[in-house]
Amino acid sequence: MKTIYLDHAATTPLRPEVLDAMLPWLKEDYGNASSLHRFGRTTRAMIDEARHRLADCLETKANELIFTSGGTESDNAAIFGAAAGYTAELRKQEAGRKSGPGHIITSRIEHHAVLEAVLRLEEQGVDVTWLPVDRYGQVQVEDVAKAIRPDTFLASIMMANNEVGTIQPIREIGGLLQSAGVLFHVDAVQALGSLPISLQTLPVDMMSFSAHKIGGPKGIGALYVSSRVRGWKPLMLGGSQEKARRAGTENTAAIAGFAKAVDIATKDLSSKQPFMEKLRLLMITALSDGLQEFDVVVNGHPTDRLAHILNVSFPGTDTESLLMNADLAGVAVASGSACSSGSHERSHVLGAMGLSEDVMNSAVRISFGIDNTVEETIEAANRLIPIVRRLGGRSGHN
Numbered sequence: 001m002k003t004i005y006l007d008h009a010a011t012t013p014l015r016p017e018v019l020d021a022m023l024p025w026l027k028e029d030y031g032n033a034s035s036l037h038r039f040g041r042t043t044r045a046m047i048d049e050a051r052h053r054l055a056d057c058l059e060t061k062a063n064e065l066i067f068t069s070g071g072t073e074s075d076n077a078a079i080f081g082a083a084a085g086y087t088a089e090l091r092k093q094e095a096g097r098k099s100g101p102g103h104i105i106t107s108r109i110e111h112h113a114v115l116e117a118v119l120r121l122e123e124q125g126v127d128v129t130w131l132p133v134d135r136y137g138q139v140q141v142e143d144v145a146k147a148i149r150p151d152t153f154l155a156s157i158m159m160a161n162n163e164v165g166t167i168q169p170i171r172e173i174g175g176l177l178q179s180a181g182v183l184f185h186v187d188a189v190q191a192l193g194s195l196p197i198s199l200q201t202l203p204v205d206m207m208s209f210s211a212h213k214i215g216g217p218k219g220i221g222a223l224y225v226s227s228r229v230r231g232w233k234p235l236m237l238g239g240s241q242e243k244a245r246r247a248g249t250e251n252t253a254a255i256a257g258f259a260k261a262v263d264i265a266t267k268d269l270s271s272k273q274p275f276m277e278k279l280r281l282l283m284i285t286a287l288s289d290g291l292q293e294f295d296v297v298v299n300g301h302p303t304d305r306l307a308h309i310l311n312v313s314f315p316g317t318d319t320e321s322l323l324m325n326a327d328l329a330g331v332a333v334a335s336g337s338a339c340s341s342g343s344h345e346r347s348h349v350l351g352a353m354g355l356s357e358d359v360m361n362s363a364v365r366i367s368f369g370i371d372n373t374v375e376e377t378i379e380a381a382n383r384l385i386p387i388v389r390r391l392g393g394r395s396g397h398n
């Protein structure tokens with residue numbers, strides 16, 4: 001029995017072209033980009049070129065992109081960097097002109113990489129407004145407007161949610177924050193390769209990216225820091241790599257792979273989306289038809305959502321048993337974010353959406369990728385249907 005991988009929101013397989021782009025930098029071209037000799041210069045030239053390619057794909061300038069170890073580091077660097085900049089600025093100002101440890105706005109449905117970083121700052125005395133979301137998992141622009149204070153120095157709201165796929169009104173929120181002079185960080189880890197991103201036109205100051213969600217290697221990502229931003233301070237200190245904004249010898253092969261993956265993902269964007277939409281709809285239809293006498297509840301926004309993520313609940317069953325049985329049947333699906341499914345915690349995202357207990361406790365995330373086929377999708381649905389029946393899905397539509 002062939003295992004069907006439907007967990008692309010957790011990670012994606014490495015594309016063969018990406019592996020090819022990486023191999024020379026793991027074999028013969030091993031120079032350290034900081035070295036002045038020819039080995040170093042070869043590596044330096046590749047990194048410069050990779051940064052320019054990434055910048056072209058994201059419609060920004062190369063010097064606004066910093067390579068990091070992935071989405072988690074980018075999120076941490078954005079948040080702690082903004083807080084460090086704000087504190088340093090306060091110290092410089094005359095006493096009384098600005099007061100307090102400052103204020104951050106974020107939402108209750110952010111990835112743990114943002115939530116935990118903001119929680120750390122809250123422990124250290126920074127005030128935090130944790131914005132609610134509606135039942136579809138969307139932040140309301142009015143709530144952001146109401147939360148802005150004179151001492152708000154940062155807002156961090158994701159572009160699209162990794163558990164339910166709901167897209168946030170980033171442009172409207174960014175416009176508001178820009179006129180209030182508040183730094184805006186956006187976690188676009190899940191959006192990259194699924195939504196067009198033009199940093200030139202988005203009112204965003206910092207944005208996080210990760211390669212392994214788009215067919216790139218794990219452990220590499222980028223943080224966009226607009227040249228408009230003043231006072232942001234680096235998280236990693238040491239050497240002057242990345243123009244002293246991220247110390248540490250560059251992960252050369254991963255950078256080469258990331259640039260290749262972004263290149264392909266950007267070119268494939270317009271064909272990928274309709275295909276993902278097709279597989280998602282096929283799965284919903286197959287599950288609903290096969291489980292007609294049971295409740296099948298689709299979670300997330302009906303239209304403002306990523307095409308490749310389907311979060312679906314089977315009230316009366318429970319997520320853990322569903323996942324275990326699906327795995328035994330050769331279908332790899334998840335409960336939500338990778339960390340939550342590893343520890344079987346209840347999802348903070350579904351909780352913030354105010355879903356009923358039985359919907360929350362039986363939610364499964366099915367996420368598609370470019371290698372999935374129509375046949376596989378139907379086969380996966382056919383394997384999942386008897387599991388839901390066996391686990392006692394709830395009959396009747398209420």
Ligand SMILES: Cc1ncc(COP(=O)(O)O)c(C=O)c1O
Pocket residue numbers: 009010069070071072073075111113158160161162187188189190210211212219220221337338
């Ligand atoms: C929205 C979001 N942000 C951040 C991350 C963390 O990225 P990485 O795995 O590259 O550290 C993830 C990965 O699950 C994610 O989905």
